[in-house]
Amino acid sequence: MQVVVPYATRDPKSRLAGVLDADERRAFARAMRADVVDAVRDAGGEPTLLTTAPPRDAGGGAERTDGVPVVVDDRPLTDAVNDALPDEPGEAVAVVMADLALATAAPLSRLFETAGDVAIAPGRGGGTNALVVRHPDFRVDYHGASYRDHRRIAADAGLSVGVVDSMRLATDVDEPDDIAEVFLHGEGRAREWLADAGFEVVLREGRVGVARSD
Amino acid sequence: MQVVVPYATRDPKSRLAGVLDADERRAFARAMRADVVDAVRDAGGEPTLLTTAPPRDAGGGAERTDGVPVVVDDRPLTDAVNDALPDEPGEAVAVVMADLALATAAPLSRLFETAGDVAIAPGRGGGTNALVVRHPDFRVDYHGASYRDHRRIAADAGLSVGVVDSMRLATDVDEPDDIAEVFLHGEGRAREWLADAGFEVVLREGRVGVARSD
Numbered sequence: 001m002q003v004v005v006p007y008a009t010r011d012p013k014s015r016l017a018g019v020l021d022a023d024e025r026r027a028f029a030r031a032m033r034a035d036v037v038d039a040v041r042d043a044g045g046e047p048t049l050l051t052t053a054p055p056r057d058a059g060g061g062a063e064r065t066d067g068v069p070v071v072v073d074d075r076p077l078t079d080a081v082n083d084a085l086p087d088e089p090g091e092a093v094a095v096v097m098a099d100l101a102l103a104t105a106a107p108l109s110r111l112f113e114t115a116g117d118v119a120i121a122p123g124r125g126g127g128t129n130a131l132v133v134r135h136p137d138f139r140v141d142y143h144g145a146s147y148r149d150h151r152r153i154a155a156d157a158g159l160s161v162g163v164v165d166s167m168r169l170a171t172d173v174d175e176p177d178d179i180a181e182v183f184l185h186g187e188g189r190a191r192e193w194l195a196d197a198g199f200e201v202v203l204r205e206g207r208v209g210v211a212r213s214d
Numbered sequence: 215m216q217v218v219v220p221y222a223t224r225d226p227k228s229r230l231a232g233v234l235d236a237d238e239r240r241a242f243a244r245a246m247r248a249d250v251v252d253a254v255r256d257a258g259g260e261p262t263l264l265t266t267a268p269p270r271d272a273g274g275g276a277e278r279t280d281g282v283p284v285v286v287d288d289r290p291l292t293d294a295v296n297d298a299l300p301d302e303p304g305e306a307v308a309v310v311m312a313d314l315a316l317a318t319a320a321p322l323s324r325l326f327e328t329a330g331d332v333a334i335a336p337g338r339g340g341g342t343n344a345l346v347v348r349h350p351d352f353r354v355d356y357h358g359a360s361y362r363d364h365r366r367i368a369a370d371a372g373l374s375v376g377v378v379d380s381m382r383l384a385t386d387v388d389e390p391d392d393i394a395e396v397f398l399h400g401e402g403r404a405r406e407w408l409a410d411a412g413f414e415v416v417l418r419e420g421r422v423g424v425a426r427s428d
Contacts, residue, residue, distance in 0.1 A: 106379065107379055122381070122398070122399070124338075124381075124395070125391070125394065125395075145398075145417055148398065165320065165321055165380050165382050166381055167336065167338075167379050167381045167383075168379050170381035171338075180339065180340065181338070181339075184340050184359075184361060184362065185336070201340075201359070
């Protein structure tokens with residue numbers, strides 16, 4: 001399975017600005033991206049990074065991407081992803097967001113195996129965190145509540161839709177509360193990065209949150 | 215599978231007080247409970263309501279529970295649930311919270327079929343939204359971050375743990391944002407109740423929320 005992993009290089013994870021500065025957000029976003037790429041490979045997928053600008057390391061040079069091909073496309077997410085989707089019947093392309101820090105091989109394999117012209121893993125809050133497109137008539141629209149829009153787009157084109165019920169794929173890391181989920185269920189570099197950065201789990205009103213000790 | 219559905223009758227869903235008054239919260243909680251009971255039955259389970267006081271209808275009389283047996287236990291949740299768990303090897307009891315408004319037969323069947331002395335469906339924020347207990351040495355502790363605690367309790371007793379990765383079971387409806395998930399993915403009475411009460415989906419900062427029109 002060809003798997004596109006979109007990754008915006010400009011001001012990643014801006015809604016975490018209250019708990020992480022700009023350099024930290026970039027480093028944390030890279031750690032999550034590396035976890036997603038590992039999970040895609042573990043599930044038998046062939047990842048390609050789709051970025052808005054060439055990845056740079058801290059010194060401004062070309063960033064190592066651990067052998068993952070990079071496609072640079074500075075257009076909005078929707079246009080860039082649509083360019084990567086199948087043009088011919090019989091092709092299949094998956095799109096997996098780079099901030100799914102809980103993604104592992106098991107739920108991604110479930111996604112890849114879910115039947116349908118389109119298979120969707122909805123995100124919390126109505127997003128589309130991951131999907132598989134197997135029909136050239138489907139195109140994405142990430143603006144707004146994309147889960148409902150994608151179901152409508154598929155229905156309007158007469159295409160079948162499968163839905164994957166996964167907490168791991170539903171959890172995109174956008175807000176401070178999401179960081180707690182990485183602590184609870186993460187198994188990779190993103191969790192390690194948070195621990196190294198001094199975060200720890202705290203209890204708030206019966207739910208788990210995070211606090212920073214340094 | 216015997217399935218205990220705990221349901222607190224006193225001031226249910228207090229964190230929804232900003233969007234629903236006390237009578238509405240009670241009605242909404244009942245709608246969610248009915249959906250959970252339906253889903254348990256559809257998955258082949260035999261539900262029992264575990265309540266803190268006899269369910270009453272709006273007039274103060276005994277509330278209809280649609281043929282579901284009711285056990286009244288006014289002790290804290292942890293004590294009441296532990297009393298319902300297996301005493302003998304070979305027994306199995308599931309516990310499914312009454313506010314899992316997205317629960318359907320499919321994820322509950324996955325839970326019931328997940329191997330392990332204990333099988334857990336974690337909730338968002340570190341809770342334990344549903345579990346199956348197949349060993350008399352396991353006891354619950356719902357105080358605090360119960361997912362981690364339950365894993366530790368099992369490990370300390372040398373018991374195996376299975377985990378179910380389900381967005382539907384991970385979504386307990388506690389806060390206004392959770393209501394949006396019911397709108398997006400709900401298929402039963404809770405969603406219908408919200409629509410009748412005048413709620414509708416709105417977009418806020420790229421995620422879906424709810425607003426009330428009446």
